[in-house]
Amino acid sequence: MTTAPQVVVHRNPELLAAATAARLVTKLVDAQAARGHASLVLTGGRTGTTVLQQLRSTPARDAIDWSHVDLYWGDERFLPTGHQDRNETQAREALLDHVPVDPARVHVIAASDGAYGDDPDAVAHAYAEILAAAARPEDHGDVPAFDVCLLGVGEEGHTASIFPSSPAVYETDRTVVAVRNCPKPPPTRVSLTLPAIRCSREVWLMTTGSSKTAAVAMALGGAGEVQLPAAGAIGTTRTLWLLDKAAAAKIPNVFTPPLA
Numbered sequence: 001m002t003t004a005p006q007v008v009v010h011r012n013p014e015l016l017a018a019a020t021a022a023r024l025v026t027k028l029v030d031a032q033a034a035r036g037h038a039s040l041v042l043t044g045g046r047t048g049t050t051v052l053q054q055l056r057s058t059p060a061r062d063a064i065d066w067s068h069v070d071l072y073w074g075d076e077r078f079l080p081t082g083h084q085d086r087n088e089t090q091a092r093e094a095l096l097d098h099v100p101v102d103p104a105r106v107h108v109i110a111a112s113d114g115a116y117g118d119d120p121d122a123v124a125h126a127y128a129e130i131l132a133a134a135a136r137p138e139d140h141g142d143v144p145a146f147d148v149c150l151l152g153v154g155e156e157g158h159t160a161s162i163f164p165s166s167p168a169v170y171e172t173d174r175t176v177v178a179v180r181n182c183p184k185p186p187p188t189r190v191s192l193t194l195p196a197i198r199c200s201r202e203v204w205l206m207t208t209g210s211s212k213t214a215a216v217a218m219a220l221g222g223a224g225e226v227q228l229p230a231a232g233a234i235g236t237t238r239t240l241w242l243l244d245k246a247a248a249a250k251i252p253n254v255f256t257p258p259l260a
C-alpha cells in the first residue's frame with residue numbers, strides 16, 4: 001500500500017519541534033499499548049535533534065516505557081565513536097542519555113573505529129543483518145515494520161544519507177548501503193535505502209527554514225526520487241511532512257492546511 005503525503009505546517013521551528021515531540025509520545029505509547037513494544041528510527045540533522053531535545057524536556061516522555069522501545073538510525077556519518085558529528089552522539093546527548101532505554105535495544109550503526117574498522121561497506125552489511133534479525137515474521141521481509149521513521153530533508157532533497165542521483169537512490173535490493181563522496185560533510189556515511197525506509201508504518205519528514213523551501217515544494221510537487229530522494233520516503237500507513245511556514249512557503253495549494 002502507498003500513502004499520499006499529509007502535511008502539517010507549524011508557525012515556527014520551535015512549535016514544530018514541541019508538537020512533533022508530543023506526537024511521538026502519543027504514537028509510541030499507542031504502539032506499546034497495541035503490541036507491548038515500539039520501534040523508532042532516529043534521524044540526524046538540526047530539526048531531528050531539536051525534536052529529541054523537546055522530547056527530553058516534556059514530562060509526558062515518562063508515559064513511554066523506554067525499556068521497550070527499539071531505536072535505530074536512518075543514517076550515520078562514518079566517523080569515530082563519540083565524534084560530535086555522529087548522529088548517534090547527538091541523539092544520545094539530546095535524549096538517549098536522559099531516558100531509561102535498554103542498551104540492547106539501541107541499535108547503532110557502527111563507528112569508523114568500531115568492530116568493523118574503517119570499512120563502511122562492512123558496517124552497512126552488519127547493520128542490514130541487525131535489521132533482518134529484528135524483523136518479525138509478520139513484517140514479511142528483512143526490515144522491521146518500524147512504528148515511526150523520523151527523517152530530515154536536505155537543501156538539495158536528500159533524506160537519510162540518500163543524495164540526489166547518487167548510487168544509493170538507485171538501490172533496490174540492499175536495505176543498508178555505504179555512501180561515499182557525499183556533497184554534505186562528512187563524505188562517507190552509512191544509510192538505510194528507500195526500500196528499507198518504505199517498510200516503516202509511518203514516515204515523518206521534518207524540516208524547517210527557507211533553505212528547504214525549494215526541495216519541499218519539488219518533493220510535494222511530484223518530483224521523482226532520483227532527483228529528490230525525500231519524495232521516495234513513504235510509509236505503509238502514513239507519510240507525514242512536518243514543516244514550518246518557511247519550509248512550506250511554496251508547496252502546492254492542495255497541501256495548504258491551516259497553520260497548526
Ligand SMILES: O=C1O[C@H](COP(=O)(O)O)[C@@H](O)[C@H](O)[C@H]1O
Pocket residue numbers: 043044045046047048075076077087151152153154155159160161184207
Ligand atoms: O546530514 C544529515 O542531514 C540531514 C538533514 O539535516 P538538517 O540539519 O538539514 O535537518 C539529516 O536528515 C541526516 O540524518 C543527516 O545525516
